[in-house]
Amino acid sequence: MWNVLTLLRRPKAAFGVAVLLALTLIRIYDAVWPYDPVADVDMARIFAPLSLEHPLGTDQVGRDTLLRILHGTEAFYFPGLAACALAAIGGIVGGGLSGFYGGVFAGTFRYVTALITAFPRFILILLVCSIVEGGMYLIAALTGLVYLPQVAETVYRKVLYFRSTEFIEAAKVHGLSDGRVLFYHILWYNCLPPILKHLLYLFGYVILIETSLSYLGGFGVQEPDPSWGNMLAQAREYILQGQYVFAIAPATAILITILGLVSLGDAINEWGAR
Amino acid sequence: MPEPDVLLEADRLCKYFPVRTGILSRDTVEVRAVDGVSFGIRKGECLGLVGESGCGKTTVGRVVLALYRPTSGHVFFRGRDLFKLPAKELRRLRRRIQIVFQDPVGSLNPRMTVLDIVGDAMEVHGLVSRQSKQRCVQEFLSKVGLNPESVSRYPHEFSGGQRQRIGIARALALEPDLVVCDEAVSALDVSVRAQIINLLADLQEQMGLTYLFISHDLSIVRYLSHRVCVMYLGRIVERAPTSQLFSNPLHPYTQALLSAVPAPCPRNTRKRLLVSGEVPSPMFPPPGCHFHPRCPRCMPICREVPPEEIKAAPGHLVACHLLGEP
Numbered sequence: 001m002w003n004v005l006t007l008l009r010r011p012k013a014a015f016g017v018a019v020l021l022a023l024t025l026i027r028i029y030d031a032v033w034p035y036d037p038v039a040d041v042d043m044a045r046i047f048a049p050l051s052l053e054h055p056l057g058t059d060q061v062g063r064d065t066l067l068r069i070l071h072g073t074e075a076f077y078f079p080g081l082a083a084c085a086l087a088a089i090g091g092i093v094g095g096g097l098s099g100f101y102g103g104v105f106a107g108t109f110r111y112v113t114a115l116i117t118a119f120p121r122f123i124l125i126l127l128v129c130s131i132v133e134g135g136m137y138l139i140a141a142l143t144g145l146v147y148l149p150q151v152a153e154t155v156y157r158k159v160l161y162f163r164s165t166e167f168i169e170a171a172k173v174h175g176l177s178d179g180r181v182l183f184y185h186i187l188w189y190n191c192l193p194p195i196l197k198h199l200l201y202l203f204g205y206v207i208l209i210e211t212s213l214s215y216l217g218g219f220g221v222q223e224p225d226p227s228w229g230n231m232l233a234q235a236r237e238y239i240l241q242g243q244y245v246f247a248i249a250p251a252t253a254i255l256i257t258i259l260g261l262v263s264l265g266d267a268i269n270e271w272g273a274r
Numbered sequence: 275m276p277e278p279d280v281l282l283e284a285d286r287l288c289k290y291f292p293v294r295t296g297i298l299s300r301d302t303v304e305v306r307a308v309d310g311v312s313f314g315i316r317k318g319e320c321l322g323l324v325g326e327s328g329c330g331k332t333t334v335g336r337v338v339l340a341l342y343r344p345t346s347g348h349v350f351f352r353g354r355d356l357f358k359l360p361a362k363e364l365r366r367l368r369r370r371i372q373i374v375f376q377d378p379v380g381s382l383n384p385r386m387t388v389l390d391i392v393g394d395a396m397e398v399h400g401l402v403s404r405q406s407k408q409r410c411v412q413e414f415l416s417k418v419g420l421n422p423e424s425v426s427r428y429p430h431e432f433s434g435g436q437r438q439r440i441g442i443a444r445a446l447a448l449e450p451d452l453v454v455c456d457e458a459v460s461a462l463d464v465s466v467r468a469q470i471i472n473l474l475a476d477l478q479e480q481m482g483l484t485y486l487f488i489s490h491d492l493s494i495v496r497y498l499s500h501r502v503c504v505m506y507l508g509r510i511v512e513r514a515p516t517s518q519l520f521s522n523p524l525h526p527y528t529q530a531l532l533s534a535v536p537a538p539c540p541r542n543t544r545k546r547l548l549v550s551g552e553v554p555s556p557m558f559p560p561p562g563c564h565f566h567p568r569c570p571r572c573m574p575i576c577r578e579v580p581p582e583e584i585k586a587a588p589g590h591l592v593a594c595h596l597l598g599e600p
Contacts, residue, residue, distance in 0.1 A: 166381040170441075173339050174395035174448060175368030185394075189385040 007271045016200070016264020019257055026070050027077050035071040037224040040064060047243055056249045059231075060238060065246060068226035069253050075214065075227040079140030080206040084199045086144035091151025092187065092195065098152070099159025100182050110156070113149035121146040125209060129219045136210065139220065143209050147202045154198060158191045193272020200265035204258040211254055228254050281484050282338065282371075282452055283314040287347035289333050293557065303557045307333040308344070309508035315452065320478065320485040322499030322516070324492060324531070328553060330508040331488045335454045338486060339373055340364060351452075369399050372445035376457035378437035382429040382444075388415070389425040392444045399448060414443040418473060435466035439473070446477065454486045459494060471498060492535050496520055501589070504528045507556060507564040510583075514590035524592045527565050563595065571596060 007013050042062035048054050056065035094113070098106035116124075125142045132138060159182065162168055171181045187195075207228075214220035214229025221227035228250040235247035288311075290304035307330040315321045323331045336342045338349055340356050349356045351371065359367065375381035382391055393411045396402045402410045412422035418439040429437055438458070445453055455474065459467045471494060477483060489495050495502055496516055503513040504527065512525040523529045526547075533547040551568045554560050560567050566576040575595050583591040584598055 166375045166377060167383040169341055170373065170375065170381055170444065171383075171395070172341060173368060173371070173373050174398075174444075175365040176395060176398055177365065180398065185383060185386075189383055 007268065010267045010271060012263040013267035013271065016260045016262075016267060019260025020264065023073055023077060023257065026073050030071055030074060035067055035226075037063060037068070037071075037226060040067065041224075047238075047246070050245065057243075057245050059234065059246055063226075065231075065249050068231060069228065069249055072221075072226045072228045072231065072250070072253070075136055075221045075225075075229075076140075076207045076210045079136040079210070080203045082137060083140040083144030083147070083206045084202055086141060087148045087151050087202055088195065088199055090144075090148045091198075092155055094148075095152035095155030096159050096182055096187060099156040100163055100178065100186075106156075109152070113152050116146060117149045119146075122209070122212070126213075126219070129213065136221065139209060139213060140206055143206045144202065147198070147205060151195060151198045151202075154194050155187070155191060158194065159186055162186045162190055193268045197265035197269040200261045200268070204261040204265075207254065207258055207261075279317045280314040281317045281352065282486075283312075283350040284334070284338065285312050285348045285350065287311045287334065287337055287349065288345045289330075289337055289342055290345045305556045306508050306559055307556060308337065309559070310347070311505070311508070311510055312347075313503055313510065313513070315484055315486060317451070317484055318478075318482055319500040320487055320498050322495035322502040323486060323488045323505060324490060324495050324502060325505035326490060326531075326553065328556070329505045330556070331490075331505050332456055334505075335373070335456045335486065335488050338452075339371055339454055340368065366399075369395065369448035370450050371452045371454065372448055372450040373454045373456060374438070374441050374445050374458040376461050378434050378441060378461060379429075381441050382437055384429055387426050387428060388440055391429070391440060392447050395444075396447050401448070411443075411447070414447050415440075417446070417477070418443045419469075433466075434462055435469060438462060438466075438470055442470075442473065442477070446481070446483075450483070452484045452486065454488065456488045457490070458487075460489065460491060467494075474498065492520075492532065504531065507553060507559055509564055509593065511565065511594070512590075512592045513583075514587070518587065518590055522587075522590075524586050524590070524597060525565075525594045526569050526571055526596070563593075 008017060040063040042058075045054070045058050045062040046060060048058040048062070050057050054064050054066070056069070058064055059068070094109050098109050124146055125139065128142055129139060163186065168181060168185060171185045176185070210220055210227065211229030211232070214227040215233045217230065217233060221230055223230060231250040232247065235243065235250065239247045287308050288306070289308040290306050292302050293305055295301050295303055309330075311330075311334055313321065323334060325331050333342065337344050340349070343357060351367065354367070356364065356367070386394075389408060389411050392414060393402065393407045396410060397404065397407055408425060411425055415425065416422045420436060420439050420443070424432075429440065432440065458474070459470050462470060474485070475498060478485060485498070487495060487498055499516050501513065502516050502519045503510045504519070504525065505511070506527050512519065512523065512528045519528065520532065523532050527549075530547040530549045533545065547570070549568045549570070554564070554567060560577075562578045563569070563576040563581050566572045569576065573595055579595070581593045581595050581598070583593045586592050586597055
């Protein structure tokens with residue numbers, strides 16, 4: 001049904017898929033050859049210049065920047081997927097049922113999601129993180145939760161529109177169950193691209209939240225474990241000493257990754273609207 | 275008096291839609307889309323349902339399809355009340371009553387292939403297996419005059435007439451007894467319209483189908499239907515076998531409706547019966563006979579008492595006080 005090849009022909013989509021693929025390969029590589037941040041310390045090579053052995057140089061205690069960037073993907077990869085799963089399930093089921101049946105459930109659900117939307121996202125995450133102890137998965141769950149209303153709203157509007165179209169009435173007349181009509185005929189066939197777009201945006205948002213919290217310190221990933229956020233925070237102290245690559249490398253990683261995710265999301269949405 | 279071969283019977287169907295009006299939507303007014311409509315459809319016949327826009331004929335069709343739950347009244351399909359069946363059984367029964375929509379664009383899922391549009395419900399109802407689905411769908415496509423090779427194409431690749439054929443194939447695929455044709459040919463241009471009408475007539479003969487043919491186009495109803503019901507503002511005002519209705523219309527509204535059909539011969543100067551005024555709002559239908567504010571032969575009694583149906587001839591019922599006079 002969804003011909004993926006026609007999607008990959010779009011440059012934005014190809015770029016995004018490449019980024020996602022690279023992230024996955026890095027995760028596999030990192031799982032096979034785990035990175036140990038403590039063993040990597042080598043005071044003899046502090047701020048080593050770029051070389052074949054250290055393509056992006058080393059940091060203030062001699063750890064390889066490239067390795068740390070690669071390993072930094074661990075901080076958001078699986079938590080990001082978990083956040084997407086949470087927002088997808090909650091948003092699709094909640095928004096779908098609200099749109100399809102309406103009534104008291106829809107009223108309550110939409111009120112609660114509006115309440116979440118009304119709160120500044122980052123402040124909410126920061127607030128909960130300062131009260132509750134929890135690692136990256138707590139942050140991811142919170143990110144998924146604050147993003148869930150957007151998925152739900154998109155699904156809700158789509159379902160509201162499609163449920164009164166004639167082809168959906170025809171599906172009901174055919175004696176199909178509500179579940180099949182809603183999830184297969186409406187959502188699967190007609191709403192997949194915008195949902196995927198939101199989930200890819202959410203994945204990018206998880207990276208942004210993770211790096212922001214790690215940059216602030218105290219939350220997120222703690223030293224000596226690397227994260228693109230805490231690498232940036234450290235680089236800030238040395239940038240005036242001329243250690244530009246140390247700062248530019250993680251920042252570029254963040255930029256390319258989020259750009260890839262967002263452009264893939266846009267490409268999917270445009271491709272679905274054709 | 276249910277006749278033995280009655281396939282579907284509607285008994286005093288009412289469907290009111292609540293509308294909120296007034297400041298802060300405090301008042302609820304009901305739109306009486308269907309207001310006490312009864313009819314029976316015999317197996318193998320084609321019942322025409324005619325009337326102008328907004329008279330409630332589509333709503334009748336939707337209630338018969340169990341898309342709307344009636345405010346009051348019953349629909350008996352083969353003697354079983356559709357709205358008293360448990361949900362699961364209703365779903366199973368539903369494949370026996372199918373619909374062909376007016377709009378050939380909006381009635382097909384734009385992202386589904388023809389194979390899935392026609393075949394999905396067949397598979398769900400266990401009429402075909404996953405393997406035999408394609409062969410079965412192709413069979414139905416050739417039955418409605420489409421190329422069986424086009425199963426993997428999408429609706430936008432077809433013309434309007436072809437799409438309507440897909441819609442017909444989809445309805446027939448579930449082996450229905452009754453097909454509701456809701457303005458099934460009104461959106462098509464004239465040449466294609468004739469093809470589709472002939473297709474519907476042929477299929478009826480081949481498969482022993484029963485039609486409820488809803489239309490505002492009297493010439494098409496005349497061609498296809500065995501019996502015709504004329505609706506006005508939520509009520510049936512006249513019903514008769516087709517030939518009798520067209521040769522001897524008794525209700526003033528039917529007479530006006532028939533005189534509005536364009537004459538094929540320009541020299542044929544039939545007298546045009548003009549009806550003045552607009553259709554009253556179904557939110558505030560006039561008391562008595564619904565047609566009385568526009569009726570050229572209105573009597574005092576028409577303003578007060580809703581007319582009962584009076585038998586003018588065998589099978590010819592008219593709801594008009596004019597016939598009640600001795």
